[in-house]
Amino acid sequence: MICEHCKQRPATITVTQMKNGKKMTRHFCEVCNKQLDSFHLNLDFNADPISMHQLFSNWFGTPSWSVAAPNANEQKAQQQDTCPECGMNYRQFLNEGKFNCPSCYDTFKEQLPHVLKRLHNGAVEHVGKAPGSINEAYQTKKQIEAIRVDMKIAIEEERFEDAASMRDKVRVLEKKLQVGGESQDEH
Amino acid sequence: MNIEHFLHKSTANWMQGEGQYDDIVMSTRIRLARNLMDFRFPRAFSEEEAMQIDKAVSNVLIDADEEQQSQFSYFSLHDMPVLQRQVLVEKHLISPQLADKVKAGSVLLSDDESISVMINEEDHIRIQCLQPGLQLAKAYENAEQIDRLLERHLPYAFDDTFGYLTSCPTNTGTGLRASIMMHLPALTMTNQIGSLISTMPRLGMVVRGMYGEGTESVGNYYQISNQITLGKSEKDILADLKSVTEQIIQKETEARTALMEHASIALADRLNRSLGTLLYARILTSEEAANCLSNVRLGIYLGIIQNIPVFVLNECMLYMQPGFLQQHAGTTLQANERDVYRASLLRERLQCNRELKKGQFDEEGEDSYDV
Numbered sequence: 001m002i003c004e005h006c007k008q009r010p011a012t013i014t015v016t017q018m019k020n021g022k023k024m025t026r027h028f029c030e031v032c033n034k035q036l037d038s039f040h041l042n043l044d045f046n047a048d049p050i051s052m053h054q055l056f057s058n059w060f061g062t063p064s065w066s067v068a069a070p071n072a073n074e075q076k077a078q079q080q081d082t083c084p085e086c087g088m089n090y091r092q093f094l095n096e097g098k099f100n101c102p103s104c105y106d107t108f109k110e111q112l113p114h115v116l117k118r119l120h121n122g123a124v125e126h127v128g129k130a131p132g133s134i135n136e137a138y139q140t141k142k143q144i145e146a147i148r149v150d151m152k153i154a155i156e157e158e159r160f161e162d163a164a165s166m167r168d169k170v171r172v173l174e175k176k177l178q179v180g181g182e183s184q185d186e187h
Numbered sequence: 188m189n190i191e192h193f194l195h196k197s198t199a200n201w202m203q204g205e206g207q208y209d210d211i212v213m214s215t216r217i218r219l220a221r222n223l224m225d226f227r228f229p230r231a232f233s234e235e236e237a238m239q240i241d242k243a244v245s246n247v248l249i250d251a252d253e254e255q256q257s258q259f260s261y262f263s264l265h266d267m268p269v270l271q272r273q274v275l276v277e278k279h280l281i282s283p284q285l286a287d288k289v290k291a292g293s294v295l296l297s298d299d300e301s302i303s304v305m306i307n308e309e310d311h312i313r314i315q316c317l318q319p320g321l322q323l324a325k326a327y328e329n330a331e332q333i334d335r336l337l338e339r340h341l342p343y344a345f346d347d348t349f350g351y352l353t354s355c356p357t358n359t360g361t362g363l364r365a366s367i368m369m370h371l372p373a374l375t376m377t378n379q380i381g382s383l384i385s386t387m388p389r390l391g392m393v394v395r396g397m398y399g400e401g402t403e404s405v406g407n408y409y410q411i412s413n414q415i416t417l418g419k420s421e422k423d424i425l426a427d428l429k430s431v432t433e434q435i436i437q438k439e440t441e442a443r444t445a446l447m448e449h450a451s452i453a454l455a456d457r458l459n460r461s462l463g464t465l466l467y468a469r470i471l472t473s474e475e476a477a478n479c480l481s482n483v484r485l486g487i488y489l490g491i492i493q494n495i496p497v498f499v500l501n502e503c504m505l506y507m508q509p510g511f512l513q514q515h516a517g518t519t520l521q522a523n524e525r526d527v528y529r530a531s532l533l534r535e536r537l538q539c540n541r542e543l544k545k546g547q548f549d550e551e552g553e554d555s556y557d558v
Contacts, residue, residue, distance in 0.1 A: 098228070098354050116359065119417075123360075123415065126346075126348065126349055128421045129361070131338040
């Protein structure tokens with residue numbers, strides 16, 4: 001019998017493989033078997049979290065839904081932004097699908113909404129709980145943001161009285177935020 | 188507590204199935220991903236950073252003993268033999284990913300095994316809480332308690348816009364992954380599971396195998412969890428998962444009823460054959476064992492198989508896994524040796540229980556059903 005792989009040397013080794021539940025018997029010569037064998041081993045080593053990162057980079061990199069290609073500015077930003085803490089750049093993040101440090105979030109904050117949208121059904125902002133220490137200020141900030149959105153709508157709908165009362169509310173909250181910040185500093 | 192306590196207890200606490208819907212829901216798991224400010228994530232940090240984080244987190248949990256209901260024991264993965272790590276994975280006390288983190292990883296386990304805090308896995312801190320049955324609120328409450336304790340002492344990496352910052356953007360926001368482990372043999376037998384799995388992503392849920400990400404379903408066990416962590420509050424995430432779970436429970440119950448109505452003999456035949464295999468087989472692969480145990484479990488809850496208590500099955504589910512088998516055998520076993528050992532272990536465990544039960548029946552003057 002002749003080796004199935006090189007089709008030159010005589011086959012001296014029989015390899016039995018299970019593939020998709022089917023048994024396959026193959027015949028190789030010693031030389032080819034060695035090559036193929038090490039190849040199989042490599043495959044095994046690579047078997048871990050393969051596709052996940054690849055998948056991400058495809059997702060993140062090419063916005064299939066977006067008609068407008070990223071403009072020149074954005075591309076430039078993508079290439080230049082490098083995290084000051086860990087040295088990761090945006091391209092690296094796209095390839096690996098994971099951040100290297102908390103500061104990466106700040107570094108890539110312009111591009112991130114686009115990535116997060118795809119992973120979280122269109123959501124780009126956290127609405128859950130916050131650590132106790134920053135909780136109060138955080139809640140107030142969120143409240144202000146929400147009121148501002150309502151205020152915009154009110155103005156568009158020409159409900160100016162509502163908008164004015166909302167503006168007052170925002171002012172009160174902002175004052176509270178400042179006072180809170182100062183009292184924290186005193187600690 | 189030393190490691191032996193966690194290795195040799197044959198049933199994990201989360202398996203003591205007294206929770207709600209325990210005929211279908213095995214367990215509830217809550218996981219919170221947290222990171223410390225000013226440290227790089229484990230995938231990029233230095234050994235020194237790893238040690239600092241390790242020390243900071245474990246000190247808080249160990250020092251907090253008085254104010255805390257649960258006591259924690261600390262184990263470094265570095266000092267742990269491969270087999271012990273595998274047993275902890277099989278008991279779901281650590282993740283497979285942590286088991287590989289020999290350099291920096293460690294874990295704090297609560298004495299009752301319901302809480303484990305993994306340090307330097309993919310994130311600096313992973314709080315995991317397990318409960319038997321469907322108990323999302325209870326499990327979340329436990330996780331919250333640990334979270335509050337840690338946040339009082341450690342500065343978390345948190346951003347007003349993005350929420351809790353995590354190494355992987357799929358966890359950003361709440362860092363919360365809630366999972367329900369379900370046993371769905373009837374949906375599998377009636378070929379409905381495929382369409383169920385494919386509709387899950389539309390509901391923001393994801394279906395995984397028994398050991399989480401990247402694992403296949405074993406013995407008709409499926410883990411259902413939330414996919415989305417951003418833009419949804421913790422409360423909403425839990426509520427949505429609960430309602431999806433309840434719908435699946437209903438579907439599985441309907442499928443079980445339909446099977447009983449339309450194919451009771453064929454079903455009883457199949458389930459009893461599985462029991463026969465477990466009682467008399469001499470070689471059992473883990474796949475066959477898992478499928479047979481799944482069938483016997485279904486048989487018990489349908490009243491087709493009577494004289495085996497569920498806790499014995501749970502024990503067998505743990506015992507049949509490679510790590511547990513080898514620990515029980517006290518030596519390393521090759522795959523084919525494991526299959527033989529597995530068969531004899533399960534045979535023994537199930538038979539001794541049947542005899543015990545039969546004896547009880549006789550004393551009560553009842554006929555055992557299999558004359």
